[in-house]
Amino acid sequence: MKIRCLIRSENNPANIYVLLSAGRKKEFVRKTGKTIDPKKWDAEKSSPKGKTDDIKNLREDLKEIDTFITRAFNNDEPAGIEINGDWLQKQIDLFNGKTVKVDLDILTTYIQKYIDEAPFKQNAKKELGLSRGRVQNLKLFKNTILKYESEVFKGKSILIKDINLQFLEKFKIWMFGKGYSTNYVGKNIANFRTVCRDAGKNDIVISTQVKNFKGISESREPEDIITLDEQEQEQIKKAVLLREALINARKWLLLGCLIGQRAGDLLNITDKNIKEIAGVKIIELKQQKTGKLVAIPLLPEAVEIIENGLPYKISLSRFNEYIKDVCQIAGLDAPTKARIKEKKGQPHKKDIFPKWEVISSHVCRRSFATNFYGRIPTPILMNITAHGTERMFLLYIGKTTYDNAFQMIEYFNKLAPRTKEAPAMEVIRNTAEK
Structure with missing residues (x-):
């Protein structure tokens, strides 16, 4: 990509x-x-010539235009956005x-x-402002749509009014064919519903079928759920680490396994x-x-961990990078079935990996x-981990409602002494043929 300025008249x-x-064969010219x-124009240098303040200011303005267009190109071109004369005019106008006059009937534009x-949208907490993660999800959604337009529609823009149940079925088939996970496909369907509903509120024509858009999701098999048991945490604790960054990341990792918070909350603890309440230390x-x-x-x-000094703050990306190294050094290399992806929004690859690689x-x-x-x-666990329902909590850890029932029976057996008159409850698993 090259940019230069020119004039076309002697007037x-x-x-x-x-x-x-x-x-x-992709050259575009705009005023x-x-x-x-x-x-006062130097055609060879493609720049104004002279030392007056007006010329210096003009020269600086043209440099800034060059920088502005270059940054936009480096952002949009890898994302699959078509670079043409209209795109160039839009950058100059910005x-x-x-x-910039836009067509809001176009899906990607909307x-x-x-x-x-996003800063003015209501979030799940009924407050203003979508989270950084939600905004990132929407950007990935837009990039996925651009890929779909490029491959299926030969670059033609999708109109919001054409998004109906038949469109979603074809889109799902395309995504599954690309190897995207069921959960990621489901998130995209949910995004279609959200965007179309919002467009309808702004008098954009939408399909009457939007109210019937249903998301999809999958529950993970227990072997797909990656955890660190207490023995593995002990291995991590005893691992010989030489880099300060890894020692710091280990503190965050071990603390995280003991307080059950999302990484965004964990890494912001100070x-x-x-x-301290009633002699007990807490994190609030x-x-x-x-x-x-x-x-x-x-x-x-x-x-x-805390009394030895809280770990210092690091970014989420660094944390993810360092804890893989920590677990590799700790010898967590058991073959582990998992899905991984190289980049956000890319299809998952399901395979067997050393455990440290999927941490x-x-x-x-x-x-x-x-x-x-x-x-x-x-x-109490749900209150700490912030799961809204028991069903979601059990899915999260790969359990079923039957596991919970067995746990309660065992708890009751321990709670009251058994007598001849009050026989102990027994765990009876379903042995019926499936």
Whole structure:
């Protein structure tokens, strides 16, 4: 990609144009909105010549236009957005502060409008502003649509009014054919419903079938749920780490497995979150996703981590990177079936991997929930992990409602002494043929 400025007239004033070369046979020219006396134009350097303040300011403006277009190109071209003359004019208009006329009936245009208005949208907590994760999900959704348009519609834009149940079926077939997971396909269907409903509120024509759009999801098999049991956590604790960054990440990882919070909340914990109630140390925090205030009593192992000094703050991406290294050094290399993806929004690859390779920040919350299930009453665990329903909690750790029933029976047996008059309850599993 190359950009240069030029003039096409000897008349004074002459319009200054931008020439964008975006590949073979892809050259586009548009006016910058700037003018100059042709005598003050250096054609060889593609720049104004002279030392007056006006010329210096003009030269600086053209450099800024170049930078603005280059940044937009580097962002849009990899995302599959078509680079053409209209695209170039849009960038120049944006630079000059002009309102760009757009067609909101076009799906990708409306998705972008929804993203731009994210700070003013109501979130799940009934507050203003969509979360960073939600905005990222919408950006990935838009990129997926652009790929679909490129492959199936030969680059033609999808109109919102054409999104109906038949369209969704074809879209799902395409996504499954690409290897996307059921959950990711379901998220995209949910995004279609959200965007179409919002468009309808803004008088954009939508299909009458939008109200029937149903999301899809899958429950993970127990072997697909990655956790760190107490023995593995002990291996991690004893691993010999030489880098300070890995020692710090290990602290976050072990603490996370003991308090059951999402990584976004975990990595934001500071000394201000540590409190003491009735002689018991707790971590008190407001969960980002739910807005819920939770207080988590600290086990002795967690108190030990904190008293030795809280780990210092790191980004989520670094945390995910470092804990893989920590677990590899700790020798967590058992063959583990899992799905992984190289980039967000890309299809998952399901295979057998060394366990350390499939470790990510999710392991903290899931390990806590799994390891303490049956030892701490489920409602208390759900309150800490912020699961809205018992069904979702059990799916999260790969259990069923029958597992919960067996747990309750065992709990009742321990609760009351058995007598001849009051026989113990027994766990009877269903042996009927399926």
